[in-house]
Amino acid sequence: SSVTIVCREGPRRSVYEKQLYGPMYKVGMGRFNSIALNSVELLEELLRKDEKFPSRGDMSLWTEYRDLRGIGYGPFTEEGEKWYKLRTVLNKRMMHPKDSVQYGDVVNEVVSDLIKRIYHLRRISPSGDLVTNLSNELYRFSLEGISSILFETRIGCLEEEIPVETQDFIDSIAQMFSYSMPVAMLPKWSRNILPIYRRYIAGWEGIFKFSGKLIDMKMEAIQKRVETDQEVEGEYLTYLLSNTKMTNKEVYGSVAELLLAGVDTTSNTMMWAMHLLSRDPNAQDTLYQEVSHCIPGDKIPSAQDVNRMPYLKAVIKETLRMYPVVPMNARIMVENDIIIGGHFFTKKTSFTMCHYAISQDEKTFPEPSKFKPERWLRDGRVRPNPFGSIPFGFGVRGCVGRRIAELEMYLALSRIIKLFEIRPDPSIGEVKALNRTVLVADRQVNLHFMERTKQSCTLSC
Numbered sequence: 436s437s438v439t440i441v442c443r444e445g446p447r448r449s450v451y452e453k454q455l456y457g458p459m460y461k462v463g464m465g466r467f468n469s470i471a472l473n474s475v476e477l478l479e480e481l482l483r484k485d486e487k488f489p490s491r492g493d494m495s496l497w498t499e500y501r502d503l504r505g506i507g508y509g510p511f512t513e514e515g516e517k518w519y520k521l522r523t524v525l526n527k528r529m530m531h532p533k534d535s536v537q538y539g540d541v542v543n544e545v546v547s548d549l550i551k552r553i554y555h556l557r558r559i560s561p562s563g564d565l566v567t568n569l570s571n572e573l574y575r576f577s578l579e580g581i582s583s584i585l586f587e588t589r590i591g592c593l594e595e596e597i598p599v600e601t602q603d604f605i606d607s608i609a610q611m612f613s614y615s616m617p618v619a620m621l622p623k624w625s626r627n628i629l630p631i632y633r634r635y636i637a638g639w640e641g642i643f644k645f646s647g648k649l650i651d652m653k654m655e656a657i658q659k660r661v662e663t664d665q666e667v668e669g670e671y672l673t674y675l676l677s678n679t680k681m682t683n684k685e686v687y688g689s690v691a692e693l694l695l696a697g698v699d700t701t702s703n704t705m706m707w708a709m710h711l712l713s714r715d716p717n718a719q720d721t722l723y724q725e726v727s728h729c730i731p732g733d734k735i736p737s738a739q740d741v742n743r744m745p746y747l748k749a750v751i752k753e754t755l756r757m758y759p760v761v762p763m764n765a766r767i768m769v770e771n772d773i774i775i776g777g778h779f780f781t782k783k784t785s786f787t788m789c790h791y792a793i794s795q796d797e798k799t800f801p802e803p804s805k806f807k808p809e810r811w812l813r814d815g816r817v818r819p820n821p822f823g824s825i826p827f828g829f830g831v832r833g834c835v836g837r838r839i840a841e842l843e844m845y846l847a848l849s850r851i852i853k854l855f856e857i858r859p860d861p862s863i864g865e866v867k868a869l870n871r872t873v874l875v876a877d878r879q880v881n882l883h884f885m886e887r888t889k890q891s892c893t894l895s896c
């Protein structure tokens with residue numbers, strides 16, 4: 436058979452695997468076995484056969500803690516009919532492009548703080564224009580952005596001194612993620628002996644303590660307004676708490692998962708976009724021209740303005756093609772046996788989708804290692820196969836935060852490019868991608884932010 440057994444590692448590995456084994460092969464790590472699908476055709480075939488309630492597979496690592504504490508499941512951990520009902524509620528005010536418009540002002544406030552912070556960091560750098568460890572700064576930006584939407588309150592990630600409770604929360608997220616891998620690998624009997632499991636659980640405790648407190652505060656505020664017959668208005672959390680039948684327990688579960696999914700993904704994509712732009716002055720200038728043409732003077736771009744900036748959108752699309760921040764994803768057929776690529780697979784078979792390798796395929800994307808945002812412009816050219824790059828996943832189980840993530844990235848990037856010309860820091864050498872569930876840089880990325888002199892745009896306005 437064409438099915439071969441191999442082990443998996445970093446993102447480029449899947450490119451070599453395809454050369455060695457073809458587009459379909461078996462991958463394995465311990466008791467986790469899966470069928471890797473590594474061509475756009477097989478990917479499309481699988482996703483077109485998505486079940487009514489698609490599943491990515493075993494989430495027991497996350498559900499165990501929720502069961503232990505009686506916390507509800509969120510969009511990541513819930514399955515089947517219950518998951519579907521939950522998504523129906525969560526999708527509202529999130530999934531439609533026009534939904535994201537209502538978060539424009541909230542996001543812009545956070546972008547303003549990011550820009551202040553960039554000015555501050557440049558000022559204190561030896562050259563007067565360098566921002567070091569960009570990923571860390573963008574992490575703070577993304578956490579502040581998603582928190583301000585979900586909790587409807589600012590948590591101070593972009594302040595010079597991060598508030599103690601917020602810092603504990605940031606540390607708890609890091610702790611939960613860093614201990615989740617060893618916890619998944621080690622046998623259950625070791626949990627009482629080794630400190631690893633305790634630390635993993637402590638991470639979750641910190642996450643839910645912080646988010647629970649903010650949710651409770653919002654609940655109290657809503658209650659007060661209801662008691663005094665005042666209208667209850669707000670953004671996402673108010674909607675969940677007051678316009679849906681969700682219990683507080685369910686809201687705790689969902690908000691924490693939305694938050695965890697929305698931080699590293701958005702921040703790393705922004706980091707890769709800025710890294711790519713810094714190395715491509717022509718693309719950066721095209722973007723600058725577009726932004727200055729659409730956003731004259733000191734005007735702050737709004738969510739609606741973004742629709743007049745196709746190149747900005749293309750920059751993010753191309754970034755996510757070259758660095759799909761979720762480089763691999765999975766599906767498990769829960770209900771039925773399935774035939775893929777002419778092979779028969781029984782139900783419960785796990786499939787790994789090799790997005791990174793697929794979006795580097797030169798048949799779909801000529802010159803795949805070149806940063807070419809123009810491939811995505813709708814100016815009459817033939818558009819690539821839509822399954823060639825699907826960074827937000829597919830179908831009903833696709834990313835719920837896509838519109839918010841895009842809004843955050845568009846609003847931040849357009850303003851940054853308008854103010855600064857970004858240039859690489861040659862001293863860091865060649866930046867490579869590492870697969871840590873999300874694609875991260877293999878080193879600290881620094882960039883020079885050269886303040887632009889006020890000049891008129893050369894585009895015919």
Ligand code: HEM
Nearest residue numbers: 510696697700701704761827828829832833834835836840
């Ligand atoms: C650049 C940013 C982002 C990228 C590339 C991204 C990508 C993805 C991908 C590939 C999936 C899996 C989809 C599938 O299996 O078909 C996913 C799921 C998910 N994402 Fe995102 N994401 C991003 C930002 C966000 C944000 C900001 C949020 C929160 C508001 C979020 C919340 C979620 C949730 C909750 C799921 C699970 C959905 C479910 O299982 O029903 N993501 N995302």
